[in-house]
Amino acid sequence: MSTPDLTATAPPRTIDISGTARVPFTRLVAVEWRKMLDTRGGFWLMAITGLLLAGTIALVLLVVALADDARVSANDLSQILSIPLSVLLPVFPILVVTSEWSQRTGLVTFSLEPHRLRVLLAKLSAVVLLALATMVLAVVLGAITNPVGAAIGGYDVRWNLEAGTLVMTVISQLLYFLMAFGLAMLMLSTPAAIAVFYVVAIMLPFMVYSILYAVFDWAQSLIPWIDLSFAFTPFLDGFDGVDGLDVARLLVAVAIWIVAPMVLGARRVLTSEPK
Amino acid sequence: MITVEGLTRTYGAFTAVDDVSFVCQPGRVTGFLGPNGAGKTTAMRMMVGLTAPTRGRATIGGHRYADIPNPGRHVGVLLDASAQHAGRTGREVLTIGAKTMGLPASRVDEMLALVSLSDAESKRRLRNYSLGMRQRLGIAHALLGDPEVLILDEPANGLDPAGIRWMRGLLRGYAERGGTVLLSSHLLHEVEQIADELILIGRGKIVAQGDRETLLADAGPASSLVTALDNDALAAALRAQGIQVSASGTGLRVAASPETVGRTALDARVVLTDLRTGQAGLEDLFLELTADTQREGHPAAATQQGASA
Numbered sequence: 001m002s003t004p005d006l007t008a009t010a011p012p013r014t015i016d017i018s019g020t021a022r023v024p025f026t027r028l029v030a031v032e033w034r035k036m037l038d039t040r041g042g043f044w045l046m047a048i049t050g051l052l053l054a055g056t057i058a059l060v061l062l063v064v065a066l067a068d069d070a071r072v073s074a075n076d077l078s079q080i081l082s083i084p085l086s087v088l089l090p091v092f093p094i095l096v097v098t099s100e101w102s103q104r105t106g107l108v109t110f111s112l113e114p115h116r117l118r119v120l121l122a123k124l125s126a127v128v129l130l131a132l133a134t135m136v137l138a139v140v141l142g143a144i145t146n147p148v149g150a151a152i153g154g155y156d157v158r159w160n161l162e163a164g165t166l167v168m169t170v171i172s173q174l175l176y177f178l179m180a181f182g183l184a185m186l187m188l189s190t191p192a193a194i195a196v197f198y199v200v201a202i203m204l205p206f207m208v209y210s211i212l213y214a215v216f217d218w219a220q221s222l223i224p225w226i227d228l229s230f231a232f233t234p235f236l237d238g239f240d241g242v243d244g245l246d247v248a249r250l251l252v253a254v255a256i257w258i259v260a261p262m263v264l265g266a267r268r269v270l271t272s273e274p275k
Numbered sequence: 276m277i278t279v280e281g282l283t284r285t286y287g288a289f290t291a292v293d294d295v296s297f298v299c300q301p302g303r304v305t306g307f308l309g310p311n312g313a314g315k316t317t318a319m320r321m322m323v324g325l326t327a328p329t330r331g332r333a334t335i336g337g338h339r340y341a342d343i344p345n346p347g348r349h350v351g352v353l354l355d356a357s358a359q360h361a362g363r364t365g366r367e368v369l370t371i372g373a374k375t376m377g378l379p380a381s382r383v384d385e386m387l388a389l390v391s392l393s394d395a396e397s398k399r400r401l402r403n404y405s406l407g408m409r410q411r412l413g414i415a416h417a418l419l420g421d422p423e424v425l426i427l428d429e430p431a432n433g434l435d436p437a438g439i440r441w442m443r444g445l446l447r448g449y450a451e452r453g454g455t456v457l458l459s460s461h462l463l464h465e466v467e468q469i470a471d472e473l474i475l476i477g478r479g480k481i482v483a484q485g486d487r488e489t490l491l492a493d494a495g496p497a498s499s500l501v502t503a504l505d506n507d508a509l510a511a512a513l514r515a516q517g518i519q520v521s522a523s524g525t526g527l528r529v530a531a532s533p534e535t536v537g538r539t540a541l542d543a544r545v546v547l548t549d550l551r552t553g554q555a556g557l558e559d560l561f562l563e564l565t566a567d568t569q570r571e572g573h574p575a576a577a578t579q580q581g582a583s584a
Contacts, residue, residue, distance in 0.1 A: 011278040014301065015336020015349055015423050022344035023375060031375050038371075039362040104358035107325065108416070111352045112375045114324045114341040273326045 023113055028122035029129070035105075036096050036126055045088050052084035053138065057145050064153040072149050074161035077142040082169050085134050090180040090201070093127040094193045097184035097269075106274030116270050124181060131177045135170050168236050175228060176201055179257045185265025188272070200257065205229045224249040228257055276301055276455055277322065277424060281331030284317050291317040293479035294331070299457045299472070301423070304450045306470030307459035308561065314479040315459040316354070319428050322457075323352050335424055347376040351417030351425045356409040356433070361402035365392060365412045368401065369419060376420045386415035391441070406433030414442065418449075425449065427458040431465040443469045463558050475561060483560070490560060498553035499533045502526030504546040509536075512543035528553055 036042050060080060063070050072080070097120075100106035113119050150157035179201065184193040205227050212219035213230070224230040224246075231253035234246040277299040284292040292314040299305040307315050320326040322333040324340040335343065335350055343349050359368050369383040387397050390411040401409065410433050417425055425446070431439050446456050446469055460466045466473070473490060475483040483490055502525055503509040510520045510527055516539065519530040526549060529536050533550050540547050 011276075011280075011334045011337045013337035014276040015338065015343075017336075017338060017343055017349065020344045020348055023377070027375065027377060031371055034374065035371060038367050039360060041362060099360065103360040103362075104355065105360050107354050107358040108352075108372070110325060111323045111350075111354070112347045112372065114346060271327075273320070 025118065025122060028113060028118060029125045032096065032119075032122045032126040033129065036092055036130065039099075041095060042092070045091055049084060049088050049134070052087060053081065053141060056080060056084050057141060060145060061149055061152060064149045071153055071155050071158075072146070073158035074142065074146050075165065077146055078139070078161050078166060078169055081138040081142050082173060085138055086173060086176060089131065089134060090176055090197060091194060092130055093177045093181040094184040094197065095190065096123045096127055097181060098188055098190040098193055101188045101274065102190050104275065110274055117266070120185070120266060120269060127177055127181060128174065131174055132170070135173060139166070164239070165237060172232050172236070175232070175254065175258060178262065179228065182258055182261030182265050185269050186261045187265075188268065201228070225252050226256060228253045276337070277305075277333070277335050277426070277457055278337075279318070279322065279331070279333045282318060282321055282328055282333055283330040284314075284321060284326060285329045290479050292321070292328075295476070295479070295481055296331075297474050297481065297484055299424075299455050301453050301455045302450055303471040304446055304456040304458065304469050305472040305474060306466035307457055307474050307476065308463060308466055309459075309461065309476035311461050313461075313476045315461075315476060316428055318476075319354060319426055319457070319459065322426055323350065323354070325354070345376060345420075347372065347420040347422070349420070349422050349424065351420065351422040351427075353413040353417040353425075353427045353430055355428065356406070356413035356430075359401050359409070359412070362400055364398050364400055365404065365408070366397040368412060369397075369415060372416050372419050378419060382419060386419055389418065389445075390415040407435060407438055410434055411438070414445070423453075424455045425457065427456070429460055430458055431460060431462070439465060463561050467557055473557075487557065490557065491554065496530065497532040497535075499529045499531060499536045500526060500549070500551050500553040501529055501533075501536050501540075501547060502549040503540060504548065508543060509540055509545045509547075512539050512545070
């Protein structure tokens with residue numbers, strides 16, 4: 001054992017790393033995808049989301065069968081089926097981040113890939129892929145439900161879903177995934193991130209903002225600036241009648257709930273010490 | 276090879292690791308020994324880039340950890356065997372590691388066999404693992420990528436005596452094949468039989484380092500415990516050479532090496548029934564060197580009456 005000479009330059013290279021490639025990004029994404037689904041929590045979230053989708057479809061078909069004048073179109077279905085997808089799936093972008101802290105797996109994850117930004121980007125990619133995959137599943141199920149509903153209800157099937165509307169529905173879902181991901185990085189705590197996300201994304205717009213919006217003038221001018229769902233509403237039916245004010249409101253809401261948590265959260269993950 | 280140079284980490288006014296420097300050589304097992312909270316874990320975390328050093332640097336094989344591509348293939352790390360998702364099976368934990376490093380699935384089975392986790396055990400979730408099983412899994416995870424360097428924090432913690440013996444054999448074989456091993460412990464007896472080199476750390480500072488013999492040579496003046504059929508005759512022969520002798524139990528404590536005492540007994544034709552070193556053991560050295568850093572008061576008796584190490 002020798003005491004190293006601190007005045008010396010770099011220590012001798014005794015390990016040859018020239019033959020080792022860095023971990024490819026696609027492999028990191030594949031691993032993060034696997035980690036999302038290989039726990040009981042992940043399994044049940046997917047299973048319950050599947051059940052919610054099936055239950056929603058069954059309910060739609062039941063209404064069509066029982067009510068004489070009830071009809072659904074492809075456009076209706078895309079609106080209806082995006083609801084079960086938005087209930088539980090945002091827990092995935094939260095867990096994929098916070099579980100590294102709550103389960104302390106970050107010790108292993110960040111020693112196998114010390115470049116934490118790559119890990120975060122891999123997680124984000126896995127989460128976006130999950131959002132897209134579930135949307136594709138919902139579209140396929142909707143495309144099956146639509147003619148079945150028409151047959152049961154005895155009306156002509158209507159394929160009136162515009163590509164633009166579908167794209168905006170997908171983007172809306174992605175925005176909420178990004179918001180959940182950002183909040184998770186910012187808080188690094190599963191219960192805190194889930195609570196804040198559901199209050200901000202679901203409880204406030206449905207239970208508080210909708211009432212204020214209907215009653216007060218000031219609420220009508222304020223809420224679209226600070227709430228994603230209100231800010232996004234003008235964009236849902238394509239871009240007809242969207243003006244500069246709508247764009248500005250969406251940008252502000254996105255800055256508050258997506259850009260700010262993402263930037264601050266990423267900084268926190270990059271500098272924190274996984275214990 | 277691990278090279279640590281002037282490594283320091285402060286948290287506000289608290290200095291967790293204070294100007295620590297050492298080298299872990301290939302082919303050697305280096306034991307990192309210190310009481311709880313001495314800074315062992317923080318130092319190891321800095322070596323693998325989980326904690327940023329305030330000053331100084333640590334390199335592995337001459338590289339900063341962050342500059343090593345696919346580091347699992349070069350450095351096996353076990354910082355906390357319990358830091359794994361409680362809902363994953365042992366096999367899944369290894370599979371995730373193998374997939375990240377780009378290893379074939381067969382490597383998972385090889386490692387499970389190496390650490391003696393059965394097929395049934397590997398399919399249990401980690402929340403149902405004992406600490407000893409988690410340690411075995413953690414060691415399997417560290418060895419997955421067939422690394423040149425191992426950094427293990429308290430790997431013997433939770434292992435039963437047979438497990439500790441198994442780990443000793445495993446790490447010895449690994450070092451003999453040219454690997455570099457750094458393992459920490461707060462229990463001397465866990466590392467003293469495994470480690471070729473010891474680094475003693477207390478309150479963030481290195482208090483002693485070297486191999487066993489070097490450390491013991493510095494552990495104090497020569498001393499022997501001897502019992503003879505005729506203690507008085509031996510004592511007289513020793514005193515005649517100007518050597519201090521005092522009664523100790525059924526024998527004598529002599530301020531000379533066992534070799535000197537043996538020669539004196541031979542010359543005086545006194546039959547010895549027991550002769551051993553009375554020098555402080557590693558444990559006494561360890562307690563003494565870290566005495567001012569211990570939470571509990573250091574029992575004075577331990578330094579005076581040397582337990583035979």
